[in-house]
Amino acid sequence: MEYGFVRVGAAVPKMKVANCEYNCSRIVDLIKRADKEKVKFLVFPELCITSYSCGDLFHQDILLKEALRQLENVLKDTKDTDLIAILGMPVSLNNQLFNCSVVIQSGKILGVVPKTFIPNYSEFYEERWFSSGNKALVDTINICGQSVPFGIDLLFEDSQNSDLCFGIEICEDLWVPIPPSSYQCMNGATLIFNPSASNEIIGKYEYRKELVRQQSARCICGYVYTSSNVNESTTDVVFGGHAMVAEYGSLLCESERFLDDDQLIYSEIDLQKLINDRRKNTSFMEGVVDKKYRRIFFNQKESECMELTRYVPAYPFVPSNSANRDLRCKEIFSIQTSALAKRIKHTGLKYSVIGISGGLDSTLALLVTAKTYELLGISPENIIAVTMPGFGTTDTTYTNAMDLMKAMKVSIREINIKDACLQHFKDIGHDVNIHDVTYENVQARERTQILMDLANKLGGLVIGTGDLSELALGWCTYNGDHMSMYSVNCSIPKTLVKHLVRWVAENMVDKNVRDILFRILDTPISPELLPPSAEGEIKQKTEDIVGPYELHDFFMYHMIRYGAPPKKISFLAQKAFEGKYSKDEINKWLKVFIKRFFSQQFKRSCLPDGPKVGTISLSPRGDWRMPSDADSKEWLEEVE
Incomplete structure (x- = not known):
């Protein structure tokens, strides 16, 4: 991590509804592409292995088992990559089905984070299929032959650098009055990843972008967001494939919406800047709630000197627009x-x-x-x-x-x-x-x-x-x-x-x-x-x-x-x-x-x-x- 910068990315894979094999092939391709670009963390959309819009197919055992089989293939095919990827898939556990993010690195699963807030209004019917992570009965899970931490209380931290710590919230989690990321950041997370499936309606694009930007500002963090694209089911709604990387209130980059093909965006988050402002802003920790988080430690190889892709304004006091x-x-x-x-x-x-x-x-x-x-x-x-x-x-x-x-x-x-x-x-x-x-x-x-x-x-x-x-x-x-x-x-x-x-x-x-x-x-x-x-x-x-x-x-x-x-x-x-x-x-x-x-x-x-x-x-x-x-x-x- 040179000069405090870490390169993060958001992927928008082209997918087929309920075709886990096809979806995972796209996921593997994007992971390998991102690894070549020296991306250290890459987030994929919500339920990307199955696709988000499977509906009652989520109750089909064949789909759930196929998702697990294809996750194993992703682990095998990416075992030689160092980046940490965050994938979305349904996970069956203790008579419940959870909408989860699976965190993987070099063929290993680091942890599984279930969605906390399950929307069940307007065009959303998630409670028909999924339970909230709050209702989970266990804190570990056996998946793909690995016993790994499971729960909404996970933070992932670099064993060599505590400033590099990330949390995960999933789609709707961001839209509630106090998102989980607020607590995660007060407990040490400097990066937040949000795998989403957010459909497009008039005015939602601007509101969504403002949510991400503002949450990154309030939490003094880097916020990486991605959402499903147009290849989700269009039975009743359309998804645009909106991905963003924000830092402390500034949008560093975003995807083009309504594209039919894979997209990969990335930029560098300045963790040194974030930590400095958190230390300076003594109010930041005043509202901290005593939530117990489990730390999942990871190691990453040192990157060779990288070229910044983000824009560095020569006149920081003067808006360029x-x-x-x-x-x-x-x-x-x-x-x-x-x-x-x-x-x-x-x-x-x-x-x-x-x-x-x-x-x-x-x-x-x-x-x-x-x-x-x-x-x-x-x-x-x-x-x-x-x-x-x-x-x-x-x-x-x-x-x-x-x-x-x-x-x-x-x-x-x-x-x-x-x-x-x-x-x-x-x-x-x-x-x-x-x-x-x-x-x-x-x-x-x-x-x-x-x-x-x-x-x-x-x-x-x-x-x-x-x-x-x-x-x-x-x-x-x-x-x-x-x-x-x-x-x-x-x-x-x-x-x-x-x-x-x-x-x-x-x-x-x-x-x-x-x-x-x-x-x-x-x-x-x-x-x-x-x-x-x-x-x-x-x-x-x-x-x-x-x-x-x-x-x-x-x-x-x-x-x-x-x-x-x-x-x-x-x-x-x-x-x-x-x-x-x-x-x-x-x-x-x-x-x-x-x-x-x-x-x-x-x-x-x-x-x-x-x-x-x-x-x-x-x-x-x-x-x-x-x-x-x-x-x-x-x-x-x-x-x-």
């Missing part, structure tokens, strides 16, 4: 404006003071502030927008800032900071020609001092402009742009800031403002603290110094959201940015990220208030508590 991205931007912008509105109403302050550089972050902060004032019915003239040209200001950013402020109809202040900084250099004895950190930070602190003092003079609130990515990297001057009275961008990563500004440009402003915003979007990211080039162009480009923000946002997401170790982050980044960054480039910037993330915690320990908008926040009062003097040695060594 344009419609979803627009909805995300609308939601975030509403959170920002609502948060600022509450703060303004609470303080009763008349003015907001904001520094405008002509860059992305201050632009977004101004757009948020302007919309907030509109919602509160306050004139935009009460927004005091201050541009403060310094040694690194270029004509491009100065023009952007001035044009934006004019277009937004806010009150404009222009305060050149050069003379004040020169005086300060003189006061502290710093050579103005030495362009070091002192040279840069004097300018950042001078700007913050102006904003704070102006806010005090007018009775206003200084609006912070810094974003989440800058906080993660510490790319802000302590008690300079690091500080404000309310920070509206503090949990928005840099890769998302661009999309928010673009969304506002396309949806909330007139053409004049829109054109200015698109100019700002095309401007390189820079703190503009060093003098421009001889041609007047921006010389100090942030990403040339600290690295690409798209990489840092990727690193931040996987490290903070899921606790991924550096090796895994690098592995995922190589997949996500294949063809754009080499492994060496990724590791180079990953080391920069780790060093800066650890060394700059002291800045995050004293952040101003600001709203959380996504799954990651670095507020010391909210999501992130970290010692400022923690050692990054272990993380850096793993990158090496």
